[in-house]
Amino acid sequence: MQDIVLQADALTINREGQPVLRDVSFAMAPGRITGLIGPSGSGKTTLMRAVVGAQRIAAGRLTVLGLSAGSKALRPRIGYVTQSPAVYDDLTARQNIQYFATILRLPRAAVDEVIGVVDLQPQANQVVGSLSGGQKARVSLAVALLGNAQLLVLDEPTVGLDPLLRQKLWALFARLADEGRSLIISSHVMEEAELCNDLLLLRDGRLLAYGPKAQLLHDTQTKSVEAAFLKLVKGVTRAR
Amino acid sequence: MHGRLTVATAWRVLRQLSHDPRTLALLFVVPCVLLGLLAWVYSSTPIVFDHIGGPLLAVFPFVVMFLITSIATLRERSSGTLERLLTMPIGKLDILLGYALTFGALAILQATIASFLAVHAYGLHVAGPEWALVTVALADALLGTALGLFVSAFAGTEFQAVQFLPAFIFPQFLLCGLLVPLSQLPVVLHRIADALPLTYAVDAMSRVSAEPTVSAHTYRDITVVLGFALAAVLLGAATLRRQTK
Numbered sequence: 001m002q003d004i005v006l007q008a009d010a011l012t013i014n015r016e017g018q019p020v021l022r023d024v025s026f027a028m029a030p031g032r033i034t035g036l037i038g039p040s041g042s043g044k045t046t047l048m049r050a051v052v053g054a055q056r057i058a059a060g061r062l063t064v065l066g067l068s069a070g071s072k073a074l075r076p077r078i079g080y081v082t083q084s085p086a087v088y089d090d091l092t093a094r095q096n097i098q099y100f101a102t103i104l105r106l107p108r109a110a111v112d113e114v115i116g117v118v119d120l121q122p123q124a125n126q127v128v129g130s131l132s133g134g135q136k137a138r139v140s141l142a143v144a145l146l147g148n149a150q151l152l153v154l155d156e157p158t159v160g161l162d163p164l165l166r167q168k169l170w171a172l173f174a175r176l177a178d179e180g181r182s183l184i185i186s187s188h189v190m191e192e193a194e195l196c197n198d199l200l201l202l203r204d205g206r207l208l209a210y211g212p213k214a215q216l217l218h219d220t221q222t223k224s225v226e227a228a229f230l231k232l233v234k235g236v237t238r239a240r
Numbered sequence: 241m242h243g244r245l246t247v248a249t250a251w252r253v254l255r256q257l258s259h260d261p262r263t264l265a266l267l268f269v270v271p272c273v274l275l276g277l278l279a280w281v282y283s284s285t286p287i288v289f290d291h292i293g294g295p296l297l298a299v300f301p302f303v304v305m306f307l308i309t310s311i312a313t314l315r316e317r318s319s320g321t322l323e324r325l326l327t328m329p330i331g332k333l334d335i336l337l338g339y340a341l342t343f344g345a346l347a348i349l350q351a352t353i354a355s356f357l358a359v360h361a362y363g364l365h366v367a368g369p370e371w372a373l374v375t376v377a378l379a380d381a382l383l384g385t386a387l388g389l390f391v392s393a394f395a396g397t398e399f400q401a402v403q404f405l406p407a408f409i410f411p412q413f414l415l416c417g418l419l420v421p422l423s424q425l426p427v428v429l430h431r432i433a434d435a436l437p438l439t440y441a442v443d444a445m446s447r448v449s450a451e452p453t454v455s456a457h458t459y460r461d462i463t464v465v466l467g468f469a470l471a472a473v474l475l476g477a478a479t480l481r482r483q484t485k
Contacts (some may be wrong), residue, residue, distance in 0.1 A: 014485075015484075015485070016485075049484075052327045053327055053482060053483065054323055054326065054327055054482065054483060054484065055483060055484055056483045056484065056485050070482070070483060072329075075327060075328055075329040076328070076329045078327065080324065080327050082320045082323065082324065084320055085320075086319060086320035086321045086323065086324040087319075087321065088252070088256055088319070088321060089319070090256045090257075090259045090260055091252070091255055091256055091259065095252070095255055099248060099249075099251075099252040100324075100328070102244075102245070102248040103245060103248065103325070103328050103329060103330045104328065104329065105329075127259055143324070
């Protein structure tokens with residue numbers, strides 16, 4: 001196993017000529033939940049898309065599991081959940097998961113396993129288009145959990161879920177991290193940020209702070225991630 | 241590319257359609273009804289129906305398959321599933337050929353039903369053998385599928401995709417030799433018609449309608465049509481990008 005799951009060196013990404021991420025550098029250790037926190041438009045999704053190889057990099061370097069981001073060998077090793085559920089509305093939940101499992105060359109048992117993990121047994125044979133937003137999001141999450149992806153990139157995976165389910169999923173994330181898998185989870189819900197091991201704070205495409213949560217709170221002399229974020233933003237604004 | 245994933249994709253597309261019986265019904269019923277209507281319109285002049293019935297048998301499945309395929313692949317793009325697939329270990333050709341396989345199979349069924357009805361129910365007289373009629377109709381439906389796959393790459397929205405029908409198909413229809421024989425077209429338009437696939441599709445059908453044996457010209461036409469179809473699928477694969485700029 002690599003010592004570093006994800007490393008960015010002076011990473012810069014442009015979209016339609018506009019810089020979306022500027023000069024971002026960090027190195028992530030495995031087996032941790034990293035919260036990608038920042039307001040909308042701060043570059044969270046762009047960073048995640050770069051990690052899974054869907055976004056071209058303008059300058060700098062992004063290394064994922066020891067390989068350059070976008071490498072073919074990475075495809076079976078990363079699980080990715082996009083912000084809006086990327087599943088087929090006109091297939092049942094099980095048919096959706098089955099198709100993606102075939103692509104990952106997994107046995108049928110893997111399908112039942114992830115359906116169980118996301119608590120979708122009662123809806124497994126329903127057409128996804130007829131499911132609620134939260135149920136649909138869980139189908140999408142189940143696909144990402146297929147196989148033993150070492151790195152899970154989850155873009156706002158708990159949006160629209162009820163508190164009970166959200167709690168269950170965070171327990172699942174913690175379990176996956178204990179197994180040694182690494183998770184990058186974006187969120188703009190500050191309560192969720194509190195559940196992460198590490199935090200990566202983004203604002204206007206720049207890295208505001210990165211490190212263990214405890215370290216961040218200590219450095220900013222604050223008691224919550226929200227307060228820390230606000231203090232850092234004010235600090236940056238003053239420095240400019 | 242892995243054959244297994246092509247088949248898995250084809251199966252998945254078929255399962256999607258099986259949840260949408262109305263689309264399937266339209267797919268098979270529309271060309272048959274249109275041909276029936278055409279036979280009715282020309283019921284007082286059956287010679288005209290024999291003349292244009294064949295070529296239009298080439299055009300209807302072509303148009304229907306073009307539309308269905310371009311919308312289906314556009315949905316794959318806009319739902320985010322294409323982005324997900326492209327981050328997974330599956331080849332771009334697996335995805336496109338998967339679509340081509342399912343829609344191609346539907347095209348076979350559709351072309352067979354439409355040809356059978358045209359001859360046995362609507363009284364279309366063709367000089368050539370019936371299998372040639374079915375073969376050409378099938379090649380044309382496959383061409384529609386392949387072109388639909390290809391142009392969907394350039395459609396950002398459903399509105400655009402639907403307008404590709406008048407933009408891509410109508411000019412081909414006007415120039416294909418059905419309205420005005422190619423030899424009577426202005427030179428420039430004749431040249432352009434020679435470069436368009438539907439011209440060969442319609443020419444093949446006209447020959448099967450008029451010639452008692454299948455000539456080398458007809459085989460050439462079918463080859464050209466299938467060549468265009470293959471090129472469209474390969475170009476379609478080239479337009480799929482795993483990374484956005």
